[in-house]
Amino acid sequence: MxxxxxxxxxxxxxxxxxxxxxxxxxxxxxxxxxxxxxxxxxxxxxxxxxxxxxxxxxxxASKEVLYGEVFERLLGDWFARLVGAIDVPASGWKKVEGVLRAGFNFFADNPNYVILMRREAIDGGVHLGIDLAAVLRPLFDEAADYFRREMDAGTFRQQNAEQLLLTGYGALLSYFSDAPFLEGLLDENPLSSGALDRRSAHIIEFFQAALVPPDEPA
Amino acid sequence: MxxxxxxxxxxxxxxxxxxxxxxxxxxxxxxxxxxxxxxxxxxxxxxxxxxxxxxxxxxxASKEVLYGEVFERLLGDWFARLVGAIDVPASGWKKVEGVLRAGFNFFADNPNYVILMRREAIDGGVHLGIDLAAVLRPLFDEAADYFRREMDAGTFRQQNAEQLLLTGYGALLSYFSDAPFLEGLLDENPLSSGALDRRSAHIIEFFQAALVPPDEPA
DNA sequence: GCTCAGCCCTACCTACCGGTAGGTAGGACT
DNA sequence: AGTCCTACCTACCGGTAGGTAGGGCTGAGC
Missing domain, CATH: 1.10.10.60 (Homeodomain-like)
Known part of the structure; x- marks a missing residue:
């Protein structure tokens, strides 16, 4: 002690x-x-x-069991947060913005979770009993469908929905998982509240620019 | 050699x-x-x-020395490819597209390099004698300056240049570093030539949509 | 032939890994 | 008091990590 x-x-x-x-x-x-x-x-x-x-x-019981439990607990928290953001009554860009913000805030609160997730994605999930991709798959497909509907309705620009999700995934997570490295590029702690605000604002602005057609004001 | x-x-x-x-x-x-x-x-x-x-x-001499040499060799190759793409006589979106394509193709040719780089970024470079961020810093600053000039000239939409680079970094690298995981989301090998073509097209299209103002046709 | 450097080997070292065996202190309940 | 049970300990297991010592083989130069 x-x-x-x-x-x-x-x-x-x-x-x-x-x-x-x-x-x-x-x-x-x-x-x-x-x-x-x-x-x-x-x-x-x-x-x-x-x-x-x-x-x-x-x-x-074992290192593997401990690791699995750690991961499961965090994955559950994240899932709950995400589903909570998805289930709000909104549509179009407003909904995407809400989910983006929810994800961003969760990652900002749990940067270690992002790193864990990243390591697992790189390793292809060998340390986990569960198939990570299979767990996330329903949400992924649901999101892709949502994007396609909005694109067909003209609310979003026409793009490949799955690719769009992958881009968002990469842009969102990399900032947190690679924070130790990015500190050397930015001359400030990427997880400081000022840096986080700047990152959050950019993410929102950037995706809005890419998604929302010019004639449609959000 | x-x-x-x-x-x-x-x-x-x-x-x-x-x-x-x-x-x-x-x-x-x-x-x-x-x-x-x-x-x-x-x-x-x-x-x-x-x-x-x-x-x-x-x-x-040791595991550490070996690792350092592996990394240095790949980093050198990548740097050469990148600088080669930067030094072409072009400007505006065309130049960005060229660099994006050069980076994408290098990563597609050397997926293991991306994974290595990612692991090192996550670990904060503890296994490396060199400071990875310091090495990349000049290129990063140069790129940010380029974006700012184009934005001021009205060629690109106004955005935070550094954040923009981080977003590109994440979107580009994550596809390759997390390929084992993404295979479970996409139902195909992300490194197959068909999937690569689709990813490449999306990256270009997406960044063009985010960067180039609506009134400026590339 | 001989030497000698370069390369690869077996055998061995210490440190540490995940995991187990067995024991002890102490609280709770009968 | 007697009996569980939880939580922790020390001591130890087999296995593997990175690294070293030293001998044998090979081929080029003399």
Missing amino acids: SSHAITETVPVGASAERSTRDQILDASVVCFAYAGYSGTSLNDIAAEVGIRRPSLLHHF | SSHAITETVPVGASAERSTRDQILDASVVCFAYAGYSGTSLNDIAAEVGIRRPSLLHHF
Whole structure:
């Protein structure tokens, strides 16, 4: 209990401190995001929590199980946020803007999640039992259909809907996943509130310029 | 000398096969891209070449040195291609399109390079002696200046130049770095020639829509 | 022939990996 | 008191990591 390296602001509601299990999950997100699956040892995580590796394995059967649980928890949060933004009664550009903002804000709140997701996408999901693409597929198809409908209605410019989604995916996530690198290009912390505001404004402006026809004022 | 990318068909003129050193470098690109720095063992690379690990270490002093050399070689190739596209006598959208196409084609030819670069950007360059962002910085600033000049001249729509570059960076690279994942979304190999044509066309079309003002026909 | 450098090998080292075995402290419930 | 159970510990397992020592083979130059 001597070395509290990373103590986030603990919710001071019911219990004074989080359960060991939750502390492990929190530390795991940080470690896996920072060094990847194979670059993170269970000792690293245990040390962050302040326990020994066997004690960690008392809470999670194996490294793989722990990783899966970390990922599942974050994926669930993200899904909920996304679906919440999709289900608002809006249409046309306003809806796209809402979803873009929701995604952006979630990523800004959970930059480690973006890094985790990216690593997993690059690795093709080998560390995960689940098929990440298959999980996201329904949302992807739904979004593509939405774009196509708006394009056919003339609300959006005609473009390849799937490609459009991939472009948005890349533009949105790369900013967060590559933040350590981008800091060297921008001369400021990309996750500072000022930089985030600038990024958010650009994303919205850029996609509006690409999507909304010139004659249609948003 | 070393400017050859991965050539399967060995030139039968001077030497019957590539030097062991070059074979090691080639195998390293594949392995490091596939499994990352810490996920790749020197045994993996040596096995790919068909030698033992100590023999590999005869050619490269350490894993770190090997990795650095792999990266430096690819970075040099990419830089040359990029600068070549920048230095053509063109302006306005035509120049941007040329650079976009050059980047796209290089990435399509060297998908493993994109993955390597992505991994390094996520890791913040910890495995590299060099500062990746510092190396790319001059090109980044030059490009931003170019955009600003075109915007002021009215050739491009007014936007944040640096943010624009980041968006392009993300949209371009993510398609290649996350190809294993995207295959599950697209139901086809993202690196097949058909898929590449479709992606290339979209990238060009999309950025043109976002950059070129409605009244200016390219 | 001989030497000698270059290349590759086997054998070995230490450090660390994920995971297990077995034991202990202490709270709760009977 | 006796019995569970949770949570943690130390000690250890087999396996693998990166790296080193040193010997053998080969081919070019003499």
